[in-house]
Amino acid sequence: MKALYIASTGMGAQERNVEVISNNIANMRTTGYKRQRAEFQDLLYQSYRRAGSATSDAGTQVPVGIEIGSGVRLAATARVTTQGSVAPTEKELDLAIRGEGYLMVGLPDGRTAYTRDGTLERDAQGMLVTVDGYQIQPGIVIPGDARSVSISRDGMVEAFINGDAQPVQLGQIQLARFANKGGLESMGDNLFLETPASGEAQIGIADNEGMGSLLQGYLEGANVNAVTEMADLIAAQRAYEMNARVISGADQMLQAAAQLR
Structure with a gap:
């Protein structure tokens, strides 16, 4: 089931996000440090039905296609270069x-x-x-x-x-x-x-x-804001938990299918 692999990319991305946040927090007292921000991109899509494809001889077209994504990846760790105190x-x-x-x-x-x-x-x-x-x-x-x-x-x-x-x-x-x-x-x-x-x-x-x-x-001083970093950390933790819950849900669905007679 693709949901298992998609959710695993989400967990991996949030793990990297937490690493970036932890590095920011660790350098709160580092002279001249500039905080980093994790940026993400979605992965390739599998197209089952392309938008705009013909549906009849009369020339009617599909207004919306069917595309299923394959997850997320870490694209960059941009450095925020604003002035520190x-x-x-x-x-x-x-x-x-x-x-x-x-x-x-x-x-x-x-x-x-x-x-x-x-x-x-x-x-x-x-x-x-x-x-x-x-x-x-x-x-x-x-x-x-x-x-x-x-x-x-x-x-x-x-x-x-x-x-x-x-x-x-x-x-x-x-x-x-x-x-x-x-x-x-x-x-x-x-x-x-x-x-x-x-x-x-x-x-x-x-x-x-x-x-x-x-x-x-x-x-x-560093341009790290402790409140912002803690809020980002909580958001990353919740995103990681939700991806883990998707894996658990997909596993239960596979288990139910395996028990069919």
């Missing part, structure tokens, strides 16, 4: 991006990754790096004797060095944006990679030409 951290190298854009990060293999996580530190050479030690691109060195490091809205890094009366410009943090942010590939560690679907990175100065602005001493 911004909170102060009182740490001078923390950065939040308010608006469009990603920080650029140089990976050990030469590739460039992109992130919304602005938790920055200085390494042993004074380079501005992520918490995993990856250098921010373009590279910026903050001398060991620098004090009162400031980062402006457009990413200009300045500091007082050797008791100078005027701050010295150390470099400028740039941002990258994409035509299709949802097409970026997640690689973990709050990093994304460019793909053909995302388009090439458009690099520019923060707070200019549509780029977001930088906020020093702040971090962007």
Whole structure:
């Protein structure tokens, strides 16, 4: 009976849906995390009678056909890229991006990754790096004797060095944006990679030409809404239960047919 296989695809799809929701909930406190949403598509249909087929020599046609679907599948896990809440951290190298854009990060293999996580530190050479030690691109060195490091809205890094009366410009943090942010590939560690679907990175100065602005001493939180996720979880659980009930009902029908004499 096809109902058994159709309902099994529904159970599998809702299982994947719960996995997506659980990942969102697990990352509620992850800096710069963007929630994902499971999207589904129906599977192929078996046509028993096509709409518009002739029913007589007079040319009459069937207004509605007979089509039976074969279930559902997970089509995509779209990433919702809305702005997360911004909170102060009182740490001078923390950065939040308010608006469009990603920080650029140089990976050990030469590739460039992109992130919304602005938790920055200085390494042993004074380079501005992520918490995993990856250098921010373009590279910026903050001398060991620098004090009162400031980062402006457009990413200009300045500091007082050797008791100078005027701050010295150390470099400028740039941002990258994409035509299709949802097409970026997640690689973990709050990093994304460019793909053909995302388009090439458009690099520019923060707070200019549509780029977001930088906020020093702040971090962007996850855009996960706990109430929404719990409501989606309940809906996914009920959908899973209903598909399981269909399998149980189809099994009872098969059992009744098997007992016919």
